[in-house]
Amino acid sequence: MILRYIFWLWTAAAAVVTKEEANKPNFIVILADDQDQRLDSMKYMPKVKKLLTDEGVSFNHHYATVALCCPARASLWTGKAAHNTNVTNLRPPYGGYPKFVEEGWNSKWLPVYMQKSGYKTYFTGKLMNNHNANNYMNGLKEMGLDGHDFMIEPGTYQYTNTTIQHNFEKPKSYPGVYATDLLANKSMAWIDDAAKAKKPFFLAINPVNPHNNYQWGKGWTKPVPAKRHEGKFPDAKVPRSVSFNPDKPSGAAWVHELPQLSDAVINDNDLYYRRRLQALQAVDDLVETTIDTLKRHNMLDNTYIIYTSDNGFHISQHRLMPGKRCPYEEDVIVPMIIRGPGIPKGKTADIVTSHLDIAPTIVEWAGSQGPGDFDGSVIPKEGTTTPDEPWEHVEVEHWGAVSDKRDIPLSGKVNTYKAIRVIGDKYNLFYSVWCEGDHEVYDMLVDPHQMNNLHNSTEKILGVSMKKLEHRLDALTLVLKTCKAKTCQHPWEALHPDGNVKTLVDALDSKYDDFYNKQNRVNFNECSRGYIVSNEYPIKYHTYGNRSSVDARDVEAFGSYGMITPSSLDNVRWATIMDQPSHIIDPDGEVIILLRNKTLSKNGRRFGKKKKKYNIKRSVSSLAPVHTPLEPTQPPTEDPGVVEAPAVEAPAEPAVEAPAEPAVEAPAEPAVEAPVREQIKTDLVREPPDETFFRIQVSAKHLILASPVFKKILTGGWKESVTYLKKGSVEIPAENWDIEALLILLRAIHGQQYHVPRKLTLEMLAKVAVLVDYYDCKEAVYIWSTIWIDALEEKIPKTYSRDLLLWLWISCVFQLPAQFKESTSTVMSWSDGWITSLEFPIPFKVMGKGRQILNVLYL
The missing domain is CATH 3.40.720.10 (Alkaline Phosphatase, subunit A)
Incomplete structure (x- = not known):
């Protein structure tokens, strides 16, 4: 009887749930x-x-x-x-x-x-x-x-x-x-x-x-x-x-x-x-x-x-x-x-x-x-809505580069900004602050197409001066750009906790003039391609009736989502105690990639141990290794309004003697024209302290997201990861990479779209492919690989040549089935034995995948 009653209750409850659903x-x-x-x-x-x-x-x-x-x-x-x-x-x-x-x-x-x-x-x-x-x-x-x-x-x-x-x-x-x-x-x-x-x-x-x-x-x-x-x-x-x-x-x-x-x-x-x-x-x-x-x-x-x-x-x-x-x-x-x-x-x-x-x-x-x-x-x-629950505001934000209609980032123009819209019964306003300092104010009631910028004008809106109005709009933007939850829904209450200000009209009361005059202003320390809190100071805003300031950490607007917080930045101001980097990809980066060419010393002599020579048949003995420098200019874009950034000269390529391991001259540091030095804030170029070393400052988070190899190095229990977790900074050694190819890859995985060239020579693309393969970051540069390959002027040769072998390697790394099949067929039809390496400078660590495969695919 009890079991029957329990079954009846269970059936009735299930029926109620089904009916509710x-x-x-x-x-x-x-x-x-x-x-x-x-x-x-x-x-x-x-x-x-x-x-x-x-x-x-x-x-x-x-x-x-x-x-x-x-x-x-x-x-x-x-x-x-x-x-x-x-x-x-x-x-x-x-x-x-x-x-x-x-x-x-x-x-x-x-x-x-x-x-x-x-x-x-x-x-x-x-x-x-x-x-x-x-x-x-x-x-x-x-x-x-x-x-x-x-x-x-x-x-x-x-x-x-x-x-x-x-x-x-x-x-x-x-x-x-x-x-x-x-x-x-x-x-x-x-x-x-x-x-x-x-x-x-x-x-x-x-x-x-x-x-x-x-x-x-x-x-x-x-x-x-x-x-x-x-x-x-x-x-x-x-x-x-x-x-x-x-x-x-x-x-x-x-x-x-x-x-x-x-x-x-x-x-x-x-x-x-x-x-x-x-x-x-x-x-x-x-x-x-x-x-x-x-x-x-x-x-x-x-x-x-x-x-x-x-x-x-x-x-x-x-x-x-x-x-x-x-x-x-x-x-x-x-x-x-x-x-x-x-x-x-x-x-x-x-x-x-x-x-x-x-x-x-x-x-x-x-x-x-x-x-x-x-x-x-x-x-x-x-x-x-009711007057007690006004819906008058929205914030619009953006980070990144200027792009054409193909969504391909263009020149050094930056497109990072904060903007708000505030709409009420008697006002309809637009306000924006761009990372480079420009401001905009539009009265959308009379200028719905945003043609007459009223910033710093003598116009009056709602009976007040532009200065007074902009102070209110800027304070509202300051709150919204770091808001979370209720602060996003009721930003005026964040500024006025007493609840007396619910709309822009309320905030324009003259008794608040001094409060808004002394409020922090929306600003950017740097124009980022993503949300980095340290680049968007100030993040604090004053609250009315309280002398102290509120910041994002106090209202939990950041940390729980894994973003860089101001408090964490105090622990990574380590660059001053380390040797100065020669290249800065991320000025707040926690990692120095130490690129060293082991075949070099300051007088140009080799100091590495002599390595065993492999008896490799040179099928095309007449081919000399020719390293064409990266083309500095970008192809024409579809956007006539884009102004190209001044070109940066590529470093000279090392001369290589075959067949023995070469003595290579140190790559020349890129010459940067003065206007470019002013524009490129996130990739400052300095003279390297030692001509055989390059010290590149980068972000650990970018490396971890882009490459499982770097992720293992920094979080996988290796010596470097122990140092990184203990000190908050670390050096990662690298050997014999081409400096220009490495910089291209690092800029790509750091999202520095308008510093990445859209056109590479076949030679340079092969060098980048070596790095992509070694660090297993093909997915992170997927869109760039399609751009580079589409822009290649060198087509797959029909005869056995250096370019054919480069195509073979590129098609293998970037998984291009048609190109891989074509280049493989040509190689096999022309080769009568071992494939020459043509002295392409691939590190021996990479060559450890298997000598026979490398003889075919590398170099």
Whole structure:
């Protein structure tokens, strides 16, 4: 009897749980890639208008907090600002999927919270950059997904040959299949699966439209529409707003220096615009298919559908070539529509929302349990707020280099800034601080296209001077740039803990003038390509009524996420007690790479032991080792506004005598022109203390992220790791590497994109390949390897030669099947025995892989 009663209670409880789950709403997030709001793309999507806009709420002021896909997506799915996720760029060391996993966000993002609350969770399409066929298993089990179809590299951006990674299966390519249609089919299959399970579900659908297409061998090209949409909108052109290719320069920093676009460029940009609109038609169809599938399962009335884009896009505004990454409205304001139970139909909302609000909103509406410290807030379903809960602010941040429309970093121009938008009933303001010192203030009520910078002007807004207004805006930016959780939601309360200031108008009260006049100002110590706290001092802000200052450590804005904190910097001011480095890749770096050429002494004599000679047949005895210096100039870019940095002369290559081990002259130190010395703050060149040594200061964290070899050295119990963990600094010896090749590799893995040459000679690329192979960092330089290989002028020779052997080695290291097959076949057909090394300077440590293999593949 007791057992029967217990069974009855268990059955009843299970029935209650099942009923509660059945009543929970479903959630679908459709996330476009690079779709604009300001350039009218939504006007060309009639199905979205009919099925979403007319059936829900459209948000007029919804912002991406970073105008770049990878950090924007990381923030959207975690509800955390980029300075808290520390995912701030596209690829390691500052961003990409490896960084997302390394920071632990794969187990602290929206699907995990939904799955723990009883939801079936699915994800289709693009997750983020650098999610590829080599690393997709990393962190996958912890992601909280019941099913997924990721679009991964190398096929993420190939519209007609995408690569899909399904659940725990190996990736599969789909040549000839239009990617968005494939994605629609797979997404609908997951809805069918959820319907059978009779459980609430969360589904993220992530097409790449209208992002650029990537074609192997051709690089980035215009977006590709589905066949059925080709030729649509033949007369469409980029809207000719006042910011469209203006006669006078606009914007700040490098944007202000751009030349006016030519008629030919404008025509091509209009074509580019039409291709984007055509590509978006497949997304329009996807929305219709999604609605039809929900209707078929009788799920539509209990499903929230959120439509948005990771970031916006500009085309010719402020003289900019097609792209993103800027703080201006075209890049940061994005479409945002919500339909579902309890949502008003056909309404627009003027409250300020951002991607940080999406995750906490879904968690709240689902009745799920989140982390409790989201940086974003729950969006009100009706799209309105009360005076007690004003929604007036958003912060936009960015780190990195200036890039062209192919997302390839260009010259020494820096694109690091902090910006805020503050919107109320009687004001609509933009404020920005660039790392090089430029400031911008725009009154968006009268200047919605951001053409008249009011910084330091005599204009008045809200009845106060620009100086008084800027002091308030700067203080708000100071708080937001380091905020976490409630401080991000209520930044005025961080400055005024008494709660008397909730809006900008409140803060403009004259009784606070002295407080804001004495407040710290937003500043940058250095223009970084990622979030490094020490480069963004000050981080302290004063609080009203308290003489002391509050900083990020006190409000826990940093340390728990593994970022460099000011307190930790006190322990790494060690450079003054070490020998001066000859090259500084990271001025705060904890590691010195000590490069030593053992065949050299100060008088040029050899002092190493004589090594055994191998009896290697020289099949091409006439070939002398010729080391062509690195070409210092960069190839032309597609962006006419880019100003190339002055060229840096390459060090002279050592002369090598064959066949015996050579006596090599010390490489000459690169000659740097004065203007370059001023620009390159993160790679200061000094005279080496000893001509046989190079001391290169680098970051331990960058090395660990990029290379398992360096990770083992620094954390694996080796002598160097013991020293590093004990002292916070260490020297790592290296022998006989080419200094220029090593600097190229180190700059690449430190994210110094605009100091990495885009064009290498075959000889130099082979030297870099030796280092990539030795340190096992192919993934960290993946994008650079494709750029270098595409730019090679030397083609694979048809006869046996030095260039052929170099191609053989390069194709082996960078895993180029076609080139490896071609070069191998030629080598085998021409060789009558052992393959000559041609005296290519590969260290013997590398040659330890096997003499016969090295005779074929190296050198």
